[in-house]
Amino acid sequence: MLENGEKRKTRHFIFPRVRGTCQGEKQTLVVVAVMVIVMRETVLLIQPLAGPLEGGTLVTIEGSNLGLREEDVKNNVFIGDVPCHVHDYRVSVKITCLTGPAPLTHGTHSGNDLQFPVKVTTPAGTTRSTVKFTYTNVSVTGVWPTRGPVSGGTVLSISGRFLNVGSHVSAELDGLPCVVNKTQSSSHRLVCVTSRASGSWEGGKEGDGLPATVRILTVMVDGARRSLASPFVFTPDPRVLELKPLRSPWSGGRLVTVHGTHLDAIQAPRITVNLFERVLNSSACRVLNADQMECPSPPLDRDAVLAILEAQDNLRRRRRSRSRRSHKIQRSPRRRDHDGDEVAVDVGFLMDGVASVMHLRQHFPNVRSRLTYLPDPVYYTFPHGVKLYKGDTLVVEGEHINDAADESDVRVTIGTAICNVTSLAMTQLVCTPPEMQPEPTDERGLYTPEQLPLVVVHVGQYLRFPLGVLRYERHRRFPLTPEGIAGLAGGALFLVLASFVVLAVYRRKSSQAERVYKLMQLQMDSLESHVRTECKQGEWSSSVAGQVYRCGAAVSECARPLAAPRACIATRDGGMTVPRPLSAHPPTHPLLIGGCVNTPVKVTRRRPCASHAPEWDVLFYA
Incomplete structure (x- = not known):
C-alpha cells in the first residue's frame, strides 16, 4: 500500500534458461519465473505551500517515479483543476512548475483562500498529494518608519497579510528597489532596505527637492501587485555639529551628547570608535529630537588597543628609518596618539546608508571628534562591609573618580533610594542620603543578608561598584517615643500660654501709661x-x-x-x-x-x- 492509498501493480515474466553438463551429458532447459514490481509515482514534498490568487508562483514538487522524461509530465501537472506549467524537470524525482491564477468565482476572485491538492499524471498513472496548496489574497496596509535619509539604508517594515507566501517577493519606492530580507519577514510583516535615491533627490541637500515624498510603494508577490500611496519621505542626510563630553573610561558607558541636524530620520543610529580606519566597537544611540541624541561610549579592551598602537608605532619607526637612509635627512618623530593609559580614538556613526558620518574627521574636520579613553574609576568598599551613617552627608573614597565623569554621570543608590550627589572630586564622592533608612535591599529590590540597605555607585551605563551596607545610627541612639512626643507638645503649649500672659500684662501697663499721659x-x-x-x-x-x-x-x-x-x-x-x-x-x-x-x-x-x-x-x- 502506498502513502496515497493506491495499490502497487505487479507483473510476472518467465525467462528460459539452459543448464549444460560436461562430458556429453544431456542439456536441461530450466524455466525461471521472475516477478517484477512496478511502483506508482509518489509526491513527497511541495514547496511553497501557498501563493497569491493571481498565480505566478514557482512550485517545487519532489518525490519518486515522477516520469522518465519531461514529456511524461508536461501539461500533466495540476493544482486542483488549474494547470501548473512545467518550468524545470529532474528525471523521476523533481518537478518545478509555474502556477496559474486561481479559478474565478462569478467572474472575479472571491478574495477568500482556496486550497487544492497537487495532481501529477505520468504513463504509470495519476497521483494526488495529501498536502494541499493554498491560494491567498495578499494585502498591504502600512509602512514604518515613514521617513529616512536620501542615502538610503533605512529598514522599512511593511505591514499586511500573506506577505511571505509565494516564491518571489519584491518592493519598490517610485521605481527605486527596496531590498527584501525574507529571513526577517513574516506573514504580516515584510522587511526591506531602501536604496539610495537618485536623480533630483541625490545629494541630500536642503533646497534640492528635499524632503521629497514617495508617490507610491509597490509590493510584488509573484503575480500579485499591491500598492500604497505616499508611504515614505526622503530627508536630507543627517549632519553632526558637536560632541560632548570627549572623555570616557575604558569600560565605556558615559553618555556622549550629539548635536546635529535631521538626526530623527535615523531609526537605529550607533556610535563607533575607530582606530586606523578600523572599527573597534560600537553602541546604540537614543534619538531625542531632530537636533540631539545621546550615545553611551563603547567599551574598549585596553590591552588590545595598546598592542595595536605599539605595532603601528613600530611600523612607523621602520618606515622613517628606511626613509632617512635613502634621503639622508633627519625627521622629527610623529606625535603619539596615546600616553600611557590615555588613548585618543576617532568617533564615527552608523546611520543607515549615510557614509559621511562614518568618519567625522574626514567629512567634518571642524568638529572635535577625538574621544579620549582614561582609566576606570576605583571606589573603596566600606571597612568590614558596613558603614554607620550619623547624619548630614555620605562620603565615599576612591581614585580617578572625576577623570572621565561628572555629577550627572554618577548615580548612588542606597537600597532602592537615591543618594543625591553633591560633590565629585579626584578621590572623594559626597552625596546626601534620604532622611529615613531605606528598605534592606539592593538597587534591584533584592533583600540583603545583613538586613541593611546596600550602597552601590553606578558610573555611566556599564560600571557598578557595590560598597557595602549602610546603618542609620542616629535613629537607634535617639528614638522618638510617644511619651517624648507628648512632652514636646506640652512644652509648646506652655510656651504659648506664657506668651499670652506676658502680652496681656504689657497691654495693661501700656493702657495705664496712656491714661496718665492724657490726664497730664x-x-x-x-x-x-x-x-x-x-x-x-x-x-x-x-x-x-x-x-x-x-x-x-x-x-x-x-x-x-x-x-x-x-x-x-x-x-x-x-x-x-x-x-x-x-x-x-x-x-x-x-x-x-x-x-x-x-x-x-x-x-x-x-x-x-x-x-x-x-x-x-x-x-x-x-
Whole structure:
C-alpha cells in the first residue's frame, strides 16, 4: 500500500534458461519465473505551500517515479483543476512548475483562500498529494518608519497579510528597489532596505527637492501587485555639529551628547570608535529630537588597543628609518596618539546608508571628534562591609573618580533610594542620603543578608561598584517615643500660654501709661486756656507776676537750651504774650516748679538776666 492509498501493480515474466553438463551429458532447459514490481509515482514534498490568487508562483514538487522524461509530465501537472506549467524537470524525482491564477468565482476572485491538492499524471498513472496548496489574497496596509535619509539604508517594515507566501517577493519606492530580507519577514510583516535615491533627490541637500515624498510603494508577490500611496519621505542626510563630553573610561558607558541636524530620520543610529580606519566597537544611540541624541561610549579592551598602537608605532619607526637612509635627512618623530593609559580614538556613526558620518574627521574636520579613553574609576568598599551613617552627608573614597565623569554621570543608590550627589572630586564622592533608612535591599529590590540597605555607585551605563551596607545610627541612639512626643507638645503649649500672659500684662501697663499721659495733657490745656483768658482781659496782678518772676528766678540756673521748636511764655516789663503751644512734643525731663503751677515745664534763658527785667522762655509740653 502506498502513502496515497493506491495499490502497487505487479507483473510476472518467465525467462528460459539452459543448464549444460560436461562430458556429453544431456542439456536441461530450466524455466525461471521472475516477478517484477512496478511502483506508482509518489509526491513527497511541495514547496511553497501557498501563493497569491493571481498565480505566478514557482512550485517545487519532489518525490519518486515522477516520469522518465519531461514529456511524461508536461501539461500533466495540476493544482486542483488549474494547470501548473512545467518550468524545470529532474528525471523521476523533481518537478518545478509555474502556477496559474486561481479559478474565478462569478467572474472575479472571491478574495477568500482556496486550497487544492497537487495532481501529477505520468504513463504509470495519476497521483494526488495529501498536502494541499493554498491560494491567498495578499494585502498591504502600512509602512514604518515613514521617513529616512536620501542615502538610503533605512529598514522599512511593511505591514499586511500573506506577505511571505509565494516564491518571489519584491518592493519598490517610485521605481527605486527596496531590498527584501525574507529571513526577517513574516506573514504580516515584510522587511526591506531602501536604496539610495537618485536623480533630483541625490545629494541630500536642503533646497534640492528635499524632503521629497514617495508617490507610491509597490509590493510584488509573484503575480500579485499591491500598492500604497505616499508611504515614505526622503530627508536630507543627517549632519553632526558637536560632541560632548570627549572623555570616557575604558569600560565605556558615559553618555556622549550629539548635536546635529535631521538626526530623527535615523531609526537605529550607533556610535563607533575607530582606530586606523578600523572599527573597534560600537553602541546604540537614543534619538531625542531632530537636533540631539545621546550615545553611551563603547567599551574598549585596553590591552588590545595598546598592542595595536605599539605595532603601528613600530611600523612607523621602520618606515622613517628606511626613509632617512635613502634621503639622508633627519625627521622629527610623529606625535603619539596615546600616553600611557590615555588613548585618543576617532568617533564615527552608523546611520543607515549615510557614509559621511562614518568618519567625522574626514567629512567634518571642524568638529572635535577625538574621544579620549582614561582609566576606570576605583571606589573603596566600606571597612568590614558596613558603614554607620550619623547624619548630614555620605562620603565615599576612591581614585580617578572625576577623570572621565561628572555629577550627572554618577548615580548612588542606597537600597532602592537615591543618594543625591553633591560633590565629585579626584578621590572623594559626597552625596546626601534620604532622611529615613531605606528598605534592606539592593538597587534591584533584592533583600540583603545583613538586613541593611546596600550602597552601590553606578558610573555611566556599564560600571557598578557595590560598597557595602549602610546603618542609620542616629535613629537607634535617639528614638522618638510617644511619651517624648507628648512632652514636646506640652512644652509648646506652655510656651504659648506664657506668651499670652506676658502680652496681656504689657497691654495693661501700656493702657495705664496712656491714661496718665492724657490726664497730664488735659491739665496743660486747662492751664494754657486760663493764662490766655487772663492775658486777653488785661488783668495782670502783682501776685501772678510775682509768681512768674519767682518761677523764672528759681529755675534760671538749671534751665537748658532747647533745639526743637517751642511754644513759650515771654515775660517782659509790663506785658505777656502767649503763642499757640506745641502739644505734639511729649513731656521729657519734666521740671516741677515749686510755688508756680503743678505742671511739667522747661525753661531756658534767652539772654543774661537783668537785675530788674528778666526775660525767659517757658515751654509747656502737652
